[in-house]
Amino acid sequence: MSENPLQALFQTFEKVSSSVQTHFSNLIGQPHHPSPTRNKPLLSLPSPSKVNPSSTDYAAPLQPNDILNKGKSASPVTKEELGRATWTFLHTLAAQYPDNPTRQQKRDVKELMAILSRMYPCKECADHFKEVLRANPVQAGSHAELSQWLCHVHNVVNRSLGKLVFPCERVDARWGKLECEQRACDVLGNMTEFGDETH
Numbered sequence: 001m002s003e004n005p006l007q008a009l010f011q012t013f014e015k016v017s018s019s020v021q022t023h024f025s026n027l028i029g030q031p032h033h034p035s036p037t038r039n040k041p042l043l044s045l046p047s048p049s050k051v052n053p054s055s056t057d058y059a060a061p062l063q064p065n066d067i068l069n070k071g072k073s074a075s076p077v078t079k080e081e082l083g084r085a086t087w088t089f090l091h092t093l094a095a096q097y098p099d100n101p102t103r104q105q106k107r108d109v110k111e112l113m114a115i116l117s118r119m120y121p122c123k124e125c126a127d128h129f130k131e132v133l134r135a136n137p138v139q140a141g142s143h144a145e146l147s148q149w150l151c152h153v154h155n156v157v158n159r160s161l162g163k164l165v166f167p168c169e170r171v172d173a174r175w176g177k178l179e180c181e182q183r184a185c186d187v188l189g190n191m192t193e194f195g196d197e198t199h
């Protein structure tokens with residue numbers, strides 16, 4: 001008797017199915033072990049009566065959050081973590097602030113600090129920072145001025161929390177410019193495209 005004409009088609013489908021399963025196994029980081037039962041259809045769903053949530057046979061589909069939270073705990077950040085991240089942002093910004101900022105850049109920095117003092121997502125910190133700003137108005141005439149001013153206000157916060165005071169002559173050594181290829185991070189260095197070169 002001659003061979004079933006659909007046989008070749010079935011064999012091709014089986015090969016493709018197996019390679020797709022291997023590909024997805026690699027994507028989710030689980031080894032793919034071809035088993036004697038691998039000829040199951042690619043997109044079969046277990047019947048509800050067979051699903052046992054505690055069974056390891058049933059692999060729950062990967063959820064978006066599983067991917068987002070991979071390797072991280074899902075707990076919210078602490079006040080300390082938020083503080084460290086914010087100071088990192090501010091000191092890095094000061095490190096990249098130009099020696100000769102435009103009027104717009106000076107305005108932006110002052111506005112940024114004012115917004116922080118209103119919207120910083122820790123109310124007691126924001127309220128305290130408002131007082132700190134009132135007693136120490138932003139000095140943003142140059143890179144040196146801004147980084148020294150920021151170091152000083154950070155020290156005001158440090159003192160109020162009983163922390164050590166940082167030696168501000170070392171601020172440039174502690175906080176350098178971002179290392180980006182081809183100076184792609186020098187966003188603050190050139191504002192000419194915004195039409196403001198006035199100092």
Ligand SMILES: Cc1cc2nc3c(=O)[nH]c(=O)nc-3n(C[C@H](O)[C@H](O)[C@H](O)COP(=O)(O)OP(=O)(O)OC[C@H]3O[C@@H](n4cnc5c(N)ncnc54)[C@H](O)[C@@H]3O)c2cc1C
Binds near residue numbers: 163
């Ligand atoms: C605007 C603002 C207001 C805050 N207000 C409060 C508050 O009212 N109450 C509260 O509990 N927390 C507040 N925080 C958080 C607090 O300042 C710290 O960030 C947090 O307690 C973690 O402290 P840390 O010891 O890890 O170092 P951080 O103070 O976060 O400093 C991070 C790093 O910066 C360097 N550094 C330290 N001081 C200076 C300096 N003067 N100049 C340059 N670099 C320095 C050090 O290398 C340090 O490890 C505030 C944070 C911000 C950004």
